[in-house]
Amino acid sequence: MTLDLLLTHYNYWVVIFLMMVGFYILISRGNLIKKIVGLNVFQTSVFMLYISLGKITEGTPPILVDGYGDADVVYSNPLPHVLILTAIVVGIATTSVGLALAVRIKEAYGTLEEDEITGIEAGIEPAGEAGG
């Protein structure tokens, strides 16, 4: 039963694996570019979750052609794919804003390592203000 669950739902295991990998990179890496990559992997796992939700076993592509146009034909749900197109665009926008910020941070601080940036910020922050 357990093995069966693993095999028949392997797409969800892939999604969970990617999600955890992305989230781990995001949390553990100090380099801002690597953080963005981690965020990207994390978001991509959600794209795959949506896309595999739309797939129906034995389902045809949702296109009306001769012989496939009947109401009783089982077809895959196209809506999650459309939704995820939007989410992919959002993901690209997030990545580009993140990378643009990383460029500006590199210009301003001369580094992309989070602990070095924190050190520089602690240096210029007078005592008492570093409450956050």
Added chain:
Amino acid sequence: MAEHYPALQVVVPLLAAPLCLFVRNGRAAWGLAVLASWSALGISLVLLSRVMSSGVISYALGGWAPPIGIEYRVDIVNAWVLVIVSTIGALVAPYALTSVEREIGARRIPLFYAAYLLCLSGLLGITITGDVFNVFVFLEISSLSAYALIALGQDRRALTSAFRYLVAGSVGATFIVIGIGLLYSMTGSLNMADLAQLLPGVWESRTVKVAYGFLAVGFCLKLALFPLHLWLPNAYTYAPSPVTAFMASTATKVAVYMLLRFFLTVFGAAFSFDVMALDRVLLPLALVAIVSMSLVAIFQVNVKRLLAYSSVAQIGYMVLGLSFATVTGLTATLLHLFNHALMKGALFMAMGCVMYRIGSVRIEAMAGLGRRMPATMAAFVAGGLSLVGVPLTVGFVSKWYLILGALERGWWPVAVLVLIASLMALVYVWRVVEVAYFREFTGDERTREAPWTLLWPTWALVVLNLYFGIDAGRTAGIARQAAEVLMTGIGQ
């Protein structure tokens, strides 16, 4: 024309944003921003009055009937939040002109107004839409433009705080998408009203409960509920003054609205409180937020950061009202959405005036400023009194309903904690007042009152603070009506 107001509410600022890029002139872009934000305010007021007189407005975007098409659904709850967001939007836009010319390079000013209008339309979109996926799209429009706005701050720490906000905000938004996807997989619908009908049939499924969990974490990140607030203090401290005033009064409010809309309208109050025990999860977090963040605020030396921590504490009040799981508690939440927007808007705008004249918002730099900039500091004092909850200010009205809600449930220790936290607010407001009024002025002799272009929006918010503090009947009536709508759900 009039029947298209729900669409125009979002479309007007959304279309004005790219126009700001084309005009390439700071003043012209500002004119567009003011025009767009005031028309948004006009539209939201019309929508509110129409909802109050004739009930829910359902608008099928592009003529596609819901639940297949995207529906804009305006009831009293989101009409109320639309008015909050667009009021602040309409006052920050004129305020920005002078402030932005000082704090942002001339080349970037049209970009600033474009991002500002995008952020405004994103927030209005989240509020007005009746489609859960549409919420995510607008959420990202508002968030991405907010990251850009924060990064425009003068201090280089603005960049790192924008980056941290981007990481936290994107994780939150992704959690929300996961939740929405799981809901769709169980119901096959994205329409809020439709989901509210379909979900009770699948309440028992683990997928729905997991979706609820993902959504809860996503919303709490977005509304900066303790302990997920870490992105907020730096972002508010280093953003340009008008951005801080705008974000502090709108972004977290809209996130609270999302939480209420999803958990009370889409899932239903019965599911949230009886099955998922939302109230018991939120109550301790809200109380810790109120007490610990008020305490942290007391020890800040940068007034913008002090107010940012106070914002986290005030968000705690809003969540506390929800965790009472009663109509009175929810009335307090909805009232505080409006009231906190008024008081924090006024306080951050006053700090923007100080920043404009003396170039710093650190407490010791403000010594004796009460005599040099009397109108600015008087606005700060009025906003501060409202924050504390002194009678005749809006802060008192929200605290009153909050304590009423606590006593109604018989939770008198909670009421006592709210009072203690109010005293803590008095301490941190007093620290600023003491320095500004009871110390000798030591700064530049030429320091004068802030220009009237900055003062009138600030004072407009102060006057609203006092007006709705004295005549609380109307706002409390709307909030109570909205709370009843949320508690009974959409089906009845």
